[in-house]
Amino acid sequence: MDKLKKALSGDDEDEEKSIVTQFSDATTLSWSTRIKGFIVCFALGIVLSTLGTCLLFAKNGLTIFAVLYTVGNLLSLGSTCFLMGPVNQIKKMFAKTRIIATILVVLMFILTLVFALALKIPALAILCCLLQFLALTWYSLSYIPFARDAVKKCFASCID
Secondary structure: OHHHHHHHHOOOOOOOOOHHHHHHHHHOOOHHHHHHHHHHHHHHHHHHHHHHHHOOOOOOHHHHHHHHHHHHHHHHHHOHHHHHOHHHHHHHHOOOOOHHHHHHHHHHHHHHHHHHHHOOOHHHHHHHHHHHHHHHHHHHHOOOOOHHHHHHHHHHHHHO
8 A cells, every 4th residue: 555655646666775866865965064065175276276376486387387276276166066066067067158168168177287297388388277267267257147248348348
């Protein structure tokens, strides 16, 4: 009789949960844990990016700068996964309104590391870091309603 009630009410779970459900239940974070994870990850990202910038003019500073700056930005960007979850974050990143910004951010991450580590071309690595900053700013503005339109109008009025 209980199985019939479950089937009719739409709660058709067996007594044993599937492994995916068990994993999902075990990995669910409380809101306070999510906030703490976000703060730690975001702060660590800022520290690494700032440290990389400070070490730019040290010996082998370009490589250290590019790696720390990019890893810091990745951590800062990834920190939002704590707030909305990784799947939801990826869905939002590849939404129609920000797909181009997401592709540019990822491309700049990759190019920065390639120019700094593999090709060792300082000017292009620094240029990619600058473009990385601009791409992340544009991406971040996509989460604020009408922010990108306001920025476009501001720059349009400066040009006219």
